[in-house]
Amino acid sequence: MQPPVLPGVPSVDRAVRLMRQAIRTFRLDLAGLTVYTEAANGVYSFTPVIAALAGAARVHAVTRDSSWAPAEQVRRDTTALAGYCGVGDRIRITLDRRPGEVGESDIVTNLGWVRPIDATMVGWMKPTAAVPLMFESWEFRERDVDVAACRAKGIPVLGTNERVPEIDMFKYSGPLALRLLADAGLELIGNRIVVIGGGVFGLNIMRCLARNGAQVLAACPETARNVKKWGARKIGNDLRGKAARRALAGSDALVVSHYPDPFPAVGRQGQIAAAELATLAPGIAVVQFFGPVDRADLAAAGLPVVPARDPGADHMGITMGALGPMQIIRLNAAGLRVGEVAARARLRGLGREDAERIALKGSPAMAL
Structure with missing residues (x-):
């Protein structure tokens, strides 16, 4: 059969x-x-x-x-x-x-x-x-x-x-993020990538990106020492601080993984407005892995966001499937x-x- x-x-x-x-x-x-x-x-x-x-x-x-x-x-x-x-x-x-x-x-x-x-x-x-x-x-x-x-x-x-x-589901967060970054046209090796959010999703993403040749910066609540163990450098608890804004300059991608925070990571009511993000890092790709972003604000600023389809505030941008x-x-x-x-x-x-x-x-x- x-x-x-x-x-x-x-x-x-x-x-x-x-x-x-x-x-x-x-x-x-x-x-x-x-x-x-x-x-x-x-x-x-x-x-x-x-x-x-x-x-x-x-x-x-x-x-x-x-x-x-x-x-x-x-x-x-x-x-x-x-x-x-x-x-x-x-x-x-x-x-x-x-x-x-x-x-x-x-x-x-x-x-x-x-x-x-x-x-x-x-x-x-x-x-x-x-x-x-x-x-x-x-x-x-x-x-x-x-x-x-x-x-x-x-x-x-x-x-x-x-x-x-x-x-051991969460170790697959990294490969999922790689898929989204590929969809965004990123080479990964040698790219400067900022990850918003820690926890089991964010930390696993950081490790995977670092092991695949990216320079990884992290805006998350974990300690700098813990973040370093996962292959990244901490730039702040979020993107609101001056150090985080400086670190964003010249970055290739921003991976959003700050769920269950209900507020957009990027947008008018978020940690950073899309227009300011575009000024700091022209053409930066925003990857909505898990957590809300203001897509209208990103579109107005001319910044690309993946996936193309909005997953919503409480769904992952890409599924394990x-x-x-x-x-x-x-x-x-x-x-x-x-x-x-x-x-x-x-x-x-x-x-x-x-x-x-x-x-x-x-x-x-x-x-x-």
């Missing part, structure tokens, strides 16, 4: 191998459980198939039309992949959220087309269900899940620890494992708090 053709997935056979590996790695066993998740496109098409390969009795996957792919294409691709993996009889794809399907599910994933898991949707769920966020707890957005409603009903809500060795399917598969398998352990604990009659404690010990879970 020939593998199906999936947009953005060069080798479906490799993806199937990665799914089976992830199931073994995280000891994912969904036998007897029903999963409610999304059906998406490209490298995000694997979650319902992972659940079925891990033994789920039923998988309900909801999808919608989007700018990425029409719902009918997603349905065809997911159905073809499921059939190729021999699990097509256990996956049902729908175009809307249905109370009956949500109500019979043991695991309800906090993924794009499933959201928002609001009070109405929580009302459909059974009290023994579990909601894995499918990302780290600090990334949680209140508009996505009504946690109070979940807790009132006894439903565990848990994040997924992306720093466990089996995932740009590097291939491996990390997405591992993360979603880990998130399903979090949901599995919590749901099985609830089905054994344990309360929400006990179920969350068990999941924290027996899976890559993070407390919310």
Whole structure:
């Protein structure tokens, strides 16, 4: 049987191998459980198939039309992949959220087309269900899940620890930044690049850029000593100081990674106005990795910004899928494992708090 053709997935056979590996790695066993998740496109098409390969009795996957792919294409691709993996009889794809399907599910994933898991949707769920966020707890957005409603009903809500060795997601921040810099036309080697923001994203970006030959300057809250360990030189906590402004002169690129700061790094209300940035560093490329920028102000100043499509204030400018399917598969398998352990604990009659404690010990879970 020939593998199906999936947009953005060069080798479906490799993806199937990665799914089976992830199931073994995280000891994912969904036998007897029903999963409610999304059906998406490209490298995000694997979650319902992972659940079925891990033994789920039923998988309900909801999808919608989007700018990425029409719902009918997603349905065809997911159905073809499921059939190729021999699990097509256990996956049902729908175009809307249905109370009956949500109500019979043991695991309800906090993924794009499933959201928002609001009070109405929580009302459909059974009290023994579990909601894995499918990302780290600090990334949680209140508009996505009504946690109070979940807790009132006894439903565990848990994040997924992306720093466990089996995932180690944040070390891929650097390669993602490289992709965006390439899109901006940067050579990297010998380039002078300023990174705004530290933490797990910014520091990993600094290290990757430095190891690939760039001169890296950092505007972040970390100490100068710590920044140096990651291959960069600190120029300030942000771009407001005189030293930081001097350091910007002649720079080739500005990588914005200051999320969850809600204010634009560059712009009229930001750390530096686009016009001043253009004066200090004519033609500097602004790379919106994670965090808001004032695109209108940048356009008025004639400065290029990548990606071309505005990701919004609380989304990354490039997703992990740009590097291939491996990390997405591992993360979603880990998130399903979090949901599995919590749901099985609830089905054994344990309360929400006990179920969350068990999941924290027996899976890559993070407390919310």
